[in-house]
Amino acid sequence: MANLGPADYSPYPVATYDGILTPPEGKALLLTDIVDEEVAMREIARVMLTSENATIFPGPQVLYAWNEEAKKKATLIKEMAEVLNAKMIPMYDYRPKYPKIDAEVEINPNHPNLTIWHNNIKACIFIGVHCHYANVALKIVRAETDCYTSAMCALSGHEDAMATIRDQHSEDLARFIQVAREVKQELGK
């Protein structure tokens, strides 16, 4: 039996129903609180560095070389994984996987809970996933797992993640990596 998420089994995994919306420009969201970006960055780094099987889920926008920005981000995400001692499990695309997904090698928005359960992932970062699919996946994860979710979004952020930072471009990822290094040093990891 899987561990249940903070929203319990399924009936209510939707942050907007509690009046929580995406953070305003220049700010981040930590659970229900609007905070400065750096506060959220430090918390995401701390949770990733102290949780079992922390994993980054990179999506199509950073897995394929659409443009120079995507290439830069992909390189930085590899560095981020090293700093956070995190695994990476990609979300290659959004197609449902027939007849079943290989939960060790990929995650899919139609059943992201399977990958999290199978790998016992207790903290994760969604990055480079198109917003709609990130939101669909985050609601399922929130409902059905006890995984701490973070979303680093190039657009407006994701209120269904437990921590979200918005408008994250390559220079912001570089800043996050720096923050993560500092947190890692403080934790002696």
Place this chain on the structure above:
Amino acid sequence: MSIKNMTKEKNWSGQTLVSTDYLLFEAPREKHFMTGSEVLKEAMKRCTVDASVSYPITPQSEAAHLIGELWAEGYVGTYFRGENEFGVMSEVAGCAMAGARTVTTTSGPGTLRAMENFPMWSGTRIPCQLVLMARGINSPLTIQPDNLEVSFLLETGCMIWYAENVQELFDMSIAAFTVAEMPDVHVPIITAVDGFFVSHTRESVMLPADDIALFPYNPYKAPLPPIDSEMPPGRFLRDPFVMKSNYISYATHASWQWEVRSAVDRSIPYAKHFLKGLAHVTGDQDAEIVFVACGTASHQAKEANRELTKMGIKSKVVKLRTIRPFPHAELLEATKSAKYIFVPEFNIVGWLDKEVTQSLYGKSEAKIIGRPRVAGGMSMPVEAILKEVLENVKKGA
């Protein structure tokens, strides 16, 4: 007008590209005298619209024709007539999925003929705009003012805004694209007006110059990839994924639907900015008699407010400008002094009365009275509203 290449400063018709804030709040305006149909043409002229699909039905036919004129004049990228309203709304979806800023118009029975498309629109997260010029639903045939069809649209996952008059239609239909296209919103928007009362009535309206227009829609900020037959939403139109595999989470469909509703909720801060509030309140702030209305019913309620003031009776009008998202917080705040809430409506079922009653359930001790209610072309004279108020207040005294 010759079609030009889009540049960073100019669109294909040579209009200077400006922000929505500049177009709505800063650009100098001049007074004109126009019908709702004519003003919708003026609004769309300033929206860098890529595509419009039309089909005739009273009372929106003229608006559709006038958008067609914009195409002939070089302001709208493409324009064509569908086979019927179902075809129109399907074609709107195709245009929008392909990355086009798309608008259409319909009324009454046309809305119902197209019905299956509206939840499909929201489920595919397309930011298209339907301007609904409400007229009611057959049978027996009516082409008169009535907004019954709005009740059918409430749970489609589309945003619904309601304009009271010609000026609001102009401003709302421009803001509608901007809010619908926000990456964290990105759902369809229905801008509703009462047919004839707004579509065919000439009013004074303040318009900015027509040599400026909105920046084009950027589909690369969409929350889904561009249409692709191998992945949803393209794929689920031919291949409903939730039925295909025991390995798809049962929660996928539910989460997708919740996400659409969440997207509508995320429009709240943007709508507050561009509409200057989800609800507008006029009259005595501490009044015990409160009218809650939308569209032209709120205009009649404001007339009743003036008459009651002459009689020494305090009242106020809460005009709801957004129906989806429903302005729960604004309604609660605006009715906290209320002992009586009247909901005048132009339809037989009282859909707004139901919305108001549900929203205030357990939160307000006011008596909610869903009257006067007229339909199918009946007018709503101020005297009818006053009669309801005076009778109910007398009974309660």
